[in-house]
Amino acid sequence: MGGVSPPAHNATGPLARADCVWAGLLLACALFLPVSKAAAEPHTESLAALADTRAAIAEIIQAEDQIANSPTPYRRAAQRAVNAIVGEGDRVFDKVNGNPGDAAGALGHVNALLDRRDSPPWVNTLHGVQVNLMAAVARLRDAIEARELDDYQVNVTSALLNLLAAVGQPTQSGVFGGLTGALATTTLGVPAGARQVSACVVPIAEGPAYGVKDGYLAFVVVPATAGTAGLPQDFGSRNISVQGDRLVVRTAAADIVARLCREPSAVVTPPRLATQAKADPPPQSDPPAPVRTADGGKPPALYTRAQAKAGRSVYLQQCVACHGKNLQGTLAPAVAGTDFLQTAQRNGWTLQIIRYLVVNTMPFHSPGTLSPKQYANVLAYLLAANCFPAGDMPFPQHDDEQFKKIDLHPLIGVRPDNNKFGTCRG
Numbered sequence: 444m445g446g447v448s449p450p451a452h453n454a455t456g457p458l459a460r461a462d463c464v465w466a467g468l469l470l471a472c473a474l475f476l477p478v479s480k481a482a483a484e485p486h487t488e489s490l491a492a493l494a495d496t497r498a499a500i501a502e503i504i505q506a507e508d509q510i511a512n513s514p515t516p517y518r519r520a521a522q523r524a525v526n527a528i529v530g531e532g533d534r535v536f537d538k539v540n541g542n543p544g545d546a547a548g549a550l551g552h553v554n555a556l557l558d559r560r561d562s563p564p565w566v567n568t569l570h571g572v573q574v575n576l577m578a579a580v581a582r583l584r585d586a587i588e589a590r591e592l593d594d595y596q597v598n599v600t601s602a603l604l605n606l607l608a609a610v611g612q613p614t615q616s617g618v619f620g621g622l623t624g625a626l627a628t629t630t631l632g633v634p635a636g637a638r639q640v641s642a643c644v645v646p647i648a649e650g651p652a653y654g655v656k657d658g659y660l661a662f663v664v665v666p667a668t669a670g671t672a673g674l675p676q677d678f679g680s681r682n683i684s685v686q687g688d689r690l691v692v693r694t695a696a697a698d699i700v701a702r703l704c705r706e707p708s709a710v711v712t713p714p715r716l717a718t719q720a721k722a723d724p725p726p727q728s729d730p731p732a733p734v735r736t737a738d739g740g741k742p743p744a745l746y747t748r749a750q751a752k753a754g755r756s757v758y759l760q761q762c763v764a765c766h767g768k769n770l771q772g773t774l775a776p777a778v779a780g781t782d783f784l785q786t787a788q789r790n791g792w793t794l795q796i797i798r799y800l801v802v803n804t805m806p807f808h809s810p811g812t813l814s815p816k817q818y819a820n821v822l823a824y825l826l827a828a829n830c831f832p833a834g835d836m837p838f839p840q841h842d843d844e845q846f847k848k849i850d851l852h853p854l855i856g857v858r859p860d861n862n863k864f865g866t867c868r869g
Contacts, residue, residue: 617792
């Protein structure tokens, strides 16, 4: 069923620290390259991107398992990995060393998937995949130029971490899932021509069928009496249940879809007649409702207004080129407003997750280079832009245990300063 893990490696090789870093790069900058050809069917395209990424990983690991007195085999493996990532149309492709992937390369497939007008839930995930692939190429090229084996190892280790993050985990939805997570939890995992049904009701009819809601894949139904049932890839099932003659395999997105299915549908109000409008008395202006969280509580005040103002200055210097003056993204995803907060709510992001991403992966070209005070100020500005209230205590310069208990989502009762984006002035 797919889901091939990278080959095992000894504890001294580049994979030794792979389990220490899973950098979800939602907030990272990405260069969205134009794609000249028409995109292939999304499921096929994403599987091809995954195959090319795994081919790059395999090249590096195979070279590490060798014992060579010359740097040539290592450099050749690094270049072949680059070739599998960038594809034959890229200027850094080197045909002399061959290509373990296909002609488009992993980046070519990802760029083709992102070259579209709609925004399914896997878009932010693939932005992160794109950034990780580009970072891996940069590290591999540094490894190729390295004069010492230690320098090669450092750069290859970093490249492998990026490639592993791009592959991701099928048990994760959203930005941390990578390619396998996107295939496991969204419509990218649905093969062309496969039967799709509403994920809000498990179908009575025989499978196979894919339960889909708003672009998320919640379950797959397969016949229980057929002996075997082939699935296109491993999608990290949360649980498998037998219902009559069917197996229902639920994915990591099942909880997200359950929430979506519980949301009441929008009620369309019929237009009022002109005569009615004249007869009705003018509406009374009610006092503004108190701002509260999704569970009805009072949102925490985590920063000061002066700190948010200072954070805006840092943002305009370090972040605006990628995330835009209106915080809706230019070369990178949005970091504030309705779309951002709805995405955060669907994926269960906490303040701790966002703080980790900002502090450890930003700015994109020089992560970790700001001072603790600057990072705290930027986070204060982002909270203000997302309409969280200010208080008397500044945002902390270090991680706080309470951050993992603070969910990010649209606040109820907020009146944004910018209704178009749902943002507030910092």
